[in-house]
Amino acid sequence: MNKKPVTKFTSLFALLLVVQFAHAQKGTASNPYILEPSVTTVAIGYYWSEAKPVLRINSGNFVRVHTLITSTPERLEAAGLPAKEIEPALREVQLVKEKGPGGHVLTGPIYIEEAEPGDVLEVLFDSIQLATPYGYNAIGQSGFLSDEIFERKTSIIPLDKQKMIGRFGNNIQIPLRPFFGSMGVAPAKEVGKWNSAPPWKNAGNLDNKELVAGSRLFVPVFVKGALFEIGDGHAAQGNGEVDITAIETSLIGKLQFIVHKQKKQEWPRAETTTHIITMGCDRDLNAATHIAVREMIKYLMEEKSMSQADAYMLCSMAVDVNITQLVDGNVGVHAMLPKSIFIKN
Numbered sequence: 001m002n003k004k005p006v007t008k009f010t011s012l013f014a015l016l017l018v019v020q021f022a023h024a025q026k027g028t029a030s031n032p033y034i035l036e037p038s039v040t041t042v043a044i045g046y047y048w049s050e051a052k053p054v055l056r057i058n059s060g061n062f063v064r065v066h067t068l069i070t071s072t073p074e075r076l077e078a079a080g081l082p083a084k085e086i087e088p089a090l091r092e093v094q095l096v097k098e099k100g101p102g103g104h105v106l107t108g109p110i111y112i113e114e115a116e117p118g119d120v121l122e123v124l125f126d127s128i129q130l131a132t133p134y135g136y137n138a139i140g141q142s143g144f145l146s147d148e149i150f151e152r153k154t155s156i157i158p159l160d161k162q163k164m165i166g167r168f169g170n171n172i173q174i175p176l177r178p179f180f181g182s183m184g185v186a187p188a189k190e191v192g193k194w195n196s197a198p199p200w201k202n203a204g205n206l207d208n209k210e211l212v213a214g215s216r217l218f219v220p221v222f223v224k225g226a227l228f229e230i231g232d233g234h235a236a237q238g239n240g241e242v243d244i245t246a247i248e249t250s251l252i253g254k255l256q257f258i259v260h261k262q263k264k265q266e267w268p269r270a271e272t273t274t275h276i277i278t279m280g281c282d283r284d285l286n287a288a289t290h291i292a293v294r295e296m297i298k299y300l301m302e303e304k305s306m307s308q309a310d311a312y313m314l315c316s317m318a319v320d321v322n323i324t325q326l327v328d329g330n331v332g333v334h335a336m337l338p339k340s341i342f343i344k345n
Contacts, residue, residue: 027061029126032254035065037089037107042068042231044093045102045196047204049189049223053111056225059259066131067180067231068093068105069250071138079136079154087132087250102196104182104205108229112257115226120263121185121219123228124256128178128213133159135166135235135249144242144326157247159235166235166247174236178251181207181232184268188222196232198329199281203268206279207246207325208334209237213253215272220265228257241325267295276337281330289321292333304342 027033033055035041041054057063069076072094073086093105115121138154140146157166159176166174184203187194199206203219211217219226230253237246270277278299280291296319300311318341324332 027057027063029062029254029256032062032064033057035063035107035110037066037068037093037105039092039095041107042093042096043106043108043229044096044098045100045104046193047106047184047186047196047202047227047229048193049186049191049227051109051186051227053109053225053227055108056111056113057257059112059114059257062126062254062256063110064252064254065107065230066252067107067233067250069132069135070104070232070248071136075154076136076156079138079156081134081136081156085132085134090250101193102205104196104232106182106196106229106231109186109227110229110257111225111227112259113225114259114261115221116224117188117222118262118264119221120260120265121221121226121228122258122260123183123217123219124258125180125211125213125215125217126254126256128180128251128253130159130161130176130178130235131233131250131252133161135159135247136245137243137247138245140244140327142327143244144240157235159247159249174247176235176247177209177212178233178235178249179209179211179237180230180251180253181205181234181237181246183217183228183230185219185221186223186227195329199332200330201267205232205328206268206281206332207232207234207237207241207328208270208277208279208332209234209239209246210272210275210277210334210336211270212272215270218260218265218269218271220267221259230255239325240323241327244327267291269295269299274339276339277334278337279324279332279334281332283330285323285326285331285333288331288333292335293321296335296337299337
C-alpha cells in the first residue's frame with residue numbers, strides 16, 4: 001500500500017540528486033563554463049580594475065571561451081572576405097559603446113573568486129581551436145619598418161583545419177600553431193584603464209607564440225577577482241611580429257584557472273611542455289631584455305635554489321633569449337629555459 005508513493009518519492013529524490021550533481025560539476029574539464037562573445041561579454045581595447053565581470057568562477061574551474069578576430073567586418077570585406085563568412089558576433093560587438101584606448105576585442109572579464117592582490121593566477125591552455133577557416137595579415141602604420149615600407153595591405157589567409165596550414169599565395173604553406181596574443185588581468189586601480197596594445201606586468205598583449213595548447217601562463221594578481229580577459233587570436237606568428245599582425249583569427253580555447261595564494265611574482269611567466277619562460281616588457285628593447293633575464297635568474301634562485309652567480313652562468317650556457325614582438329608600444333623579450341637539462345634524482 002505504501003510502495004507506490006515511496007517509489008515516486010525515491011525517483012524524485014534521485015532526479016534532484018542528478019540535477020544537483022550536474023550543477024555542482026559545472027566548470028569541470030568535461031563540463032566547462034561557456035563564454036561566448038557578445039555586446040555584454042567583451043571589453044574592447046582595455047584592461048581595467050573597474051570593468052564589470054561577465055562570468056564568476058572558482059579556482060580550478062574550466063571555461064570554454066570564444067574570442068573574435070581583431071578587425072571589423074568592413075575591413076575584412078574590403079580585403080576580399082565574403083560577407084557571409086564574417087561571424088555574426090563580430091558584427092554584434094561593433095555596437096559596444098565603451099571602446100579604447102586600444103583596439104583588441106577581448107572576451108571577459110572573468111572574475112576568479114579566490115584571487116586577491118599578491119596572488120598569482122595560473123592559466124592552463126587545455127585546448128585551442130580555430131573558430132573560422134580564415135585569418136588575415138595586415139601591414140600597419142605601427143609596424144617595425146613603417147618608416148621604410150609605406151604600403152598598407154591586408155591579405156586574407158585561408159586556414160586548413162585538417163592539415164593545420166595557412167595558405168599565403170600559391171606556393172607558401174605556413175604551419176599553424178594557434179595561440180592567444182592578448183590575455184591578462186586588470187592592473188592595479190591607480191593605473192586606470194590600461195591600453196590593450198602594450199603588454200606589461202599584468203600580461204595583456206604579450207604576442208608570445210610559445211603559449212600554445214598545453215602551456216601555462218602565470219600572472220601576478222593586482223585586484224580582487226583578477227578580472228581576466230582574453231583575445232587577439234593568432235593562427236601562427238613569427239617572433240617579432242614585425243608588420244604588427246600575425247595570422248589574426250578567431251579562436252576557441254578551453255582554459256583552467258588556478259589561484260596560487262601569496263606567491264610573490266612581479267612579471268608574467270610561462271611553462272610549456274619543454275621550457276620555463278620568463279618575460280620582460282618595456283618601450284626600450286634593452287630594458288625589456290634586462291627584465292626577462294633578471295626574471296629567469298630570480299626563477300632559478302627561487303625554484304632551483306641556485307646562487308645568483310650560478311643562475312647567471314646557467315642563463316648564458318642554456319637559456320635562449322628571444323624577441324617576442326617589436327610593435328606593441330612596449331616591446332617584448334622572453335627567455336626560454338629547457339626543462340630537460342635538469343636531471344631527476
